[in-house]
Amino acid sequence: MDKPVNQKAWFLVLPVLVLVAFSAVIPLMTVVNYSVQDTFGNNVFFWHGIGWFQEVLTSPRVHGAFGRQLLFSAIVLAIQIPLGVAIALCMPRRGIWVSVCLVLMALPLLIPWNVVGTIWQILGRSDIGLLGRALDAMGISFNYARNPLHAWIIVVVMDVWHWTSLVALLAYAGLRSIPQAYYQAAEIDQASRWKVFRYIELPKMRGVLLIAVLLRFMDSFMIYTEPFVVTGGGPGSATSFLSIDLVKMALGQFDLGPAAAFSLLYFLVILLVSWVFYTVMTTIDRAEG
Amino acid sequence: MAATTETYAPAARTLALPRVNLRAVVMTLYLLFLLIPIYWLIKMSLQTNREILGAFTLWPQNPTLANYRVILTDPSWYMGYVNSITYVVINTVLSLAVALPAAYAFSRYRFLGDKHLFFWLLTNRMAPPAVFALPFFQLYSAVGLFDTHIAVALAHTLFNVPLAVWILEGFMRGVPREIDETAYIDGYSFPHFFVRIFMPLIASGIGVAAFFCFMFSWVELLLSRTLTAVNAQPIASIMTRTVSASGLDWGVLCAAGVLTIIPGALVIYFVRNYIAKGFALGRV
Numbered sequence: 001m002d003k004p005v006n007q008k009a010w011f012l013v014l015p016v017l018v019l020v021a022f023s024a025v026i027p028l029m030t031v032v033n034y035s036v037q038d039t040f041g042n043n044v045f046f047w048h049g050i051g052w053f054q055e056v057l058t059s060p061r062v063h064g065a066f067g068r069q070l071l072f073s074a075i076v077l078a079i080q081i082p083l084g085v086a087i088a089l090c091m092p093r094r095g096i097w098v099s100v101c102l103v104l105m106a107l108p109l110l111i112p113w114n115v116v117g118t119i120w121q122i123l124g125r126s127d128i129g130l131l132g133r134a135l136d137a138m139g140i141s142f143n144y145a146r147n148p149l150h151a152w153i154i155v156v157v158m159d160v161w162h163w164t165s166l167v168a169l170l171a172y173a174g175l176r177s178i179p180q181a182y183y184q185a186a187e188i189d190q191a192s193r194w195k196v197f198r199y200i201e202l203p204k205m206r207g208v209l210l211i212a213v214l215l216r217f218m219d220s221f222m223i224y225t226e227p228f229v230v231t232g233g234g235p236g237s238a239t240s241f242l243s244i245d246l247v248k249m250a251l252g253q254f255d256l257g258p259a260a261a262f263s264l265l266y267f268l269v270i271l272l273v274s275w276v277f278y279t280v281m282t283t284i285d286r287a288e289g
Numbered sequence: 290m291a292a293t294t295e296t297y298a299p300a301a302r303t304l305a306l307p308r309v310n311l312r313a314v315v316m317t318l319y320l321l322f323l324l325i326p327i328y329w330l331i332k333m334s335l336q337t338n339r340e341i342l343g344a345f346t347l348w349p350q351n352p353t354l355a356n357y358r359v360i361l362t363d364p365s366w367y368m369g370y371v372n373s374i375t376y377v378v379i380n381t382v383l384s385l386a387v388a389l390p391a392a393y394a395f396s397r398y399r400f401l402g403d404k405h406l407f408f409w410l411l412t413n414r415m416a417p418p419a420v421f422a423l424p425f426f427q428l429y430s431a432v433g434l435f436d437t438h439i440a441v442a443l444a445h446t447l448f449n450v451p452l453a454v455w456i457l458e459g460f461m462r463g464v465p466r467e468i469d470e471t472a473y474i475d476g477y478s479f480p481h482f483f484v485r486i487f488m489p490l491i492a493s494g495i496g497v498a499a500f501f502c503f504m505f506s507w508v509e510l511l512l513s514r515t516l517t518a519v520n521a522q523p524i525a526s527i528m529t530r531t532v533s534a535s536g537l538d539w540g541v542l543c544a545a546g547v548l549t550i551i552p553g554a555l556v557i558y559f560v561r562n563y564i565a566k567g568f569a570l571g572r573v
Contacts, residue, residue, distance in 0.1 A: 003397060003398055003399045004397075004399065005399045005400065006399070007400050009394035009398035009400045010394075012391055013391045013394050013395075013406065015386075015387040015390065016388060019443075019450060020409075020410065020447070020451070023425075023447045024416070024447055027425055027428055028420075028424070030424040030427060090316045101316065102561040102562070102564065104323060104324065106561065107327065107553075108327075110550070110554070110557060111327075111550050111553065112508040112525055113508050113509070113525075114528055115330075115525075115549050118528065118543075118546050119327070119330050120326065122329065122330070122333065122539065123326050123329055127342070128333070128342065128345075130329050133345055161322065161326065166568055169565040169568070170565045173566070173569075174573070208565075208573050211569045212569075215568065218415050222418070224417075224418065224419055225509075225510040225511060229529060243417055243419035244419075246419045246420070247419050247511070250422065251423060251426070251515065263419075266417060267416065270412065270415050270417060274411050274412045274415045275408070277415070278407075278408045281572055284572060
């Protein structure tokens with residue numbers, strides 16, 4: 001797997017470089033610019049140093065959003081990863097049911113995010129939604145627009161509905177790559193189902209599960225559209241996660257300085273996780289190649 | 290020896306039987322959990338608003354296509370689909386066109402800074418759109434592209450180009466390098482080889498990359514909503530605006546939602562075996 005060195009390959013990469021530089025570097029420089037300047041309006045800016053960063057880092061509002069974000073990501077991962085693995089273990093291995101399951105499971109992944117929000121917004125209403133109505137019939141007056149706990153429940157259930165299939169599909173891909181000989185060997189050893197899972201399936205799925213965890217962490221960490229449609233970040237600010245709060249700050253109130261500083265700090269976290277992701281990917285590539 | 294097989298085999302059979310059932314039960318429950326919300330959307334799209342707000346029923350009493358008729362005859366609705374498809378197609382073509390040669394370079398050669406570049410692309414795939422919403426708005430306003438399809442298509446390259454490069458690279462590494470070398474010895478020029486021989490070999494990879502570019506551009510709301518006002522307004526944004534209006538027509542909203550699911554549902558069967566690979570950026 002030794003690739004030859006060829007500096008001319010740069011010419012093949014150049015179009016990507018130009019395009020992504022235009023759509024990523026230039027906007028990011030604007031953000032950097034805003035993060036260190038202040039204005040009194042009329043497009044007159046002056047140097048503000050690290051003032052905005054200090055403000056953002058000590059702002060209770062940002063702390064709140066960050067805390068909610070971490071809690072949300074943690075809950076979502078804690079539900080989706082075990083559930084996804086369980087579903088993958090329950091999937092049929094051959095026959096036409098494989099295709100049926102794959103297609104049906106992939107369906108939520110391909111629905112536009114705002115429609116996902118709309119679906120659950122309707123489903124949770126106690127006047128016209130099935131879920132809200134069912135809970136009402138059980139004597140729980142479910143109201144995600146008023147009750148912060150109910151808002152959290154519906155946002156988490158929605159995310160589980162939306163993304164668990166991704167974990168399941170990745171885990172299933174990992175399971176399918178296990179040679180039949182491993183299972184035969186386990187059968188000869190009379191290994192229990194748990195032992196087969198613990199010592200054969202889990203280690204073999206380690207790589208894909210890492211990818212699944214990182215992908216789910218990243219995507220839940222920047223979730224915007226779905227909770228925005230369902231709860232709009234409310235009630236109060238109970239479900240305003242980082243992205244929702246940032247958009248509110250930048251496009252709603254036009255607080256450019258704090259929003260820019262906030263963006264950069266947010267981006268740093270993403271960068272860190274991306275680096276972990278990249279390391280995992282290249283390690284897996286090397287192990288396979 | 291015989292005794293052990295005798296005791297072992299029936300034990301396995303009694304264990305295996307309930308296990309199969311349990312798996313099917315779990316799978317069925319999960320699929321029901323996935324499908325009921327979608328069923329509810331379809332059910333409401335077939336009802337009139339009065340029926341929805343009237344007596345609560347589990348299925349439409351008088352199914353009607355009136356909601357779909359509203360959408361397909363009202364330009365302020367159906368233009369949303371036209372706008373969405375326009376920028377999604379521009380974005381997909383653009384992303385694939387630049388990603389193909391780059392993915393080839395990454396899969397075949399080492400060059401100065403290749404690893405850094407590959408990593409940098411990944412960070413853009415992971416970047417939160419919320420960070421870019423405001424600067425994009427200002428950038429495209431400044432160059433006069435605000436509220437055009439091009440603006441949204443370019444903005445979506447932020448995450449779609451890296452995605453396409455990673456997915457295509459994942460597929461290309463599976464093609465043995467001997468094929469390239471043989472073609473060069475046979476006197477093929479690089480462009481000729483790439484289009485005539487290499488691209489057919491990774492046709493499924495290109496299809497998968499195109500599908501994922503299409504999908505991610507289609508499902509995105511924040512950037513497309515920020516960068517458009519009237520002329521290029523995507524369907525997603527029209528839907529959220531309808532939600533915030535007071536006299537809300539649930540039936541039409543649901544019909545609009547159902548119509549946005551159709552493009553994905555139509556092609557999903559063809560990519561079913563690659564969905565995990567696509568979401569995992571060409572790995573797995």
